[in-house]
Amino acid sequence: MVKELKVTKVENSRLDSVDFNNIPFGHVFSDHMLSIDFKDGEWQEPEIIPFESLKLSPACSALHYGQSIFEGMKAERGKDGDILFFRPDANFSRLNKSASRMGMPNFNEQDLLYYLGKLVELDQAWIPTLEGSSLYIRPLYFGNDSFIGVRSAQTYKLLIMTGPSGPYYAKPVNVYVEDTYIRAAEGGTGFAKTAGNYAASLYPMSLAKENGYDQILWTDAKEHKYFQEAGTMNLFFVIDDVVVTPPLSDSILPGITRDSFITILKDQGVKVEERNVSVEEVFTAHKEGRLSDAFGAGTAAVLIPIKTISTRNEKIELPDPNSRELSINLKKHFVDIKRGLAEDKFGWIYKI
Ligand code: COI
Numbered sequence: 001m002v003k004e005l006k007v008t009k010v011e012n013s014r015l016d017s018v019d020f021n022n023i024p025f026g027h028v029f030s031d032h033m034l035s036i037d038f039k040d041g042e043w044q045e046p047e048i049i050p051f052e053s054l055k056l057s058p059a060c061s062a063l064h065y066g067q068s069i070f071e072g073m074k075a076e077r078g079k080d081g082d083i084l085f086f087r088p089d090a091n092f093s094r095l096n097k098s099a100s101r102m103g104m105p106n107f108n109e110q111d112l113l114y115y116l117g118k119l120v121e122l123d124q125a126w127i128p129t130l131e132g133s134s135l136y137i138r139p140l141y142f143g144n145d146s147f148i149g150v151r152s153a154q155t156y157k158l159l160i161m162t163g164p165s166g167p168y169y170a171k172p173v174n175v176y177v178e179d180t181y182i183r184a185a186e187g188g189t190g191f192a193k194t195a196g197n198y199a200a201s202l203y204p205m206s207l208a209k210e211n212g213y214d215q216i217l218w219t220d221a222k223e224h225k226y227f228q229e230a231g232t233m234n235l236f237f238v239i240d241d242v243v244v245t246p247p248l249s250d251s252i253l254p255g256i257t258r259d260s261f262i263t264i265l266k267d268q269g270v271k272v273e274e275r276n277v278s279v280e281e282v283f284t285a286h287k288e289g290r291l292s293d294a295f296g297a298g299t300a301a302v303l304i305p306i307k308t309i310s311t312r313n314e315k316i317e318l319p320d321p322n323s324r325e326l327s328i329n330l331k332k333h334f335v336d337i338k339r340g341l342a343e344d345k346f347g348w349i350y351k352i
Helices: 061-065 088-101 109-122 195-210 256-267 279-287 325-338
Strands: 032-039 047-050 068-070 073-077 083-086 134-143 156-165 173-177 215-217 234-239 242-245 272-274 291-298 302-310 315-317 349-351
Touching: 032 109, 047 109, 061 134, 068 088, 068 195, 083 109, 083 325, 088 109, 088 134, 088 256, 109 134, 109 156, 195 215, 234 256, 234 279, 234 325, 242 256, 256 272, 256 291, 256 302, 256 325, 279 291, 279 315, 291 325, 302 325
Parallel strands: 173 215, 173 302, 242 272
Antiparallel strands: 032 047, 032 156, 068 134, 073 083, 073 134, 083 349, 134 156, 234 242, 234 291, 291 302, 302 315
8 A cells, every 4th residue: 555655855956957958868866766665574654855865884785795676767748748657567567576586575566656656746847858868767776784694685775766868879889799708697687687787797898898899799608609688778680571589588687678669560560589599690691681680679778779790700780770760660669659659559658
């Protein structure tokens, strides 16, 4: 049952200090955040409070042992002025799945949706309207015991912060096929949106960046043969006019954008295959002129074309992103649904 929501408003809004024509991803935060603690075996009263620094114990368990999970979701201003959330139920359900894998208590998804609605309603002036920008919503949930022993925490903090954001990638990406490091292995936490998965990617990512790449394409932990995902997004290839994407497993984040793209494409009669796709298959298809598109899909990234794919020995250049009809139309249709400009055929929009 929804608990009473205590609201403490900021004294002075920071809204006037924001240049809404220039909002790089992830730097700007709205005035308020939602905060809910878990202690004594239950969720406490939720609160909306000013967005501000937290006071944590140096022994905060999440900082030591990584019991920390998060989500990424978006809200837009619809053409009639409504606030439109895209599949927030799917994000909260995934957050609970991540929580279970990380040994953290589940929460009531319906209640959290209600609190999120109240938070975004309060900060609705922060929803950007510039094309390509959205209100990015970041739920964060972590173990908060002041205790240096390895165990599941007994106290937790769940926060939801929001902020107007522009695109995650400014332009099509050059990617590197990783064959040394891994992101996730069978039986691990690859399907959970947990901090450690991202932490483990940072050093390999910095090596890739030094070599001029924007992003790593992770491959399977056993053979480095099959594509998994890109860490910030799921992967799609178009080979012989069939859209191919790696199948979900415990090593791949079950992307909500990924699922939405598959649903839209199938509905449009496009053939989509969720199956293992090897590096060799993609490179051979390119050589034979059968690879027409490759792109990443994620909440932050939306749909970003892949410009080049490199291994340590080879580099392939994909067709000009401006000529890729399938992904251009897919992105437009997807963004139109989110903005309330196309029919919400699949019941994805939660409106307040
Ligand atoms: C998102 O797409 O929302 C994510 O959480 C990915 C992150 C790398 C920004």
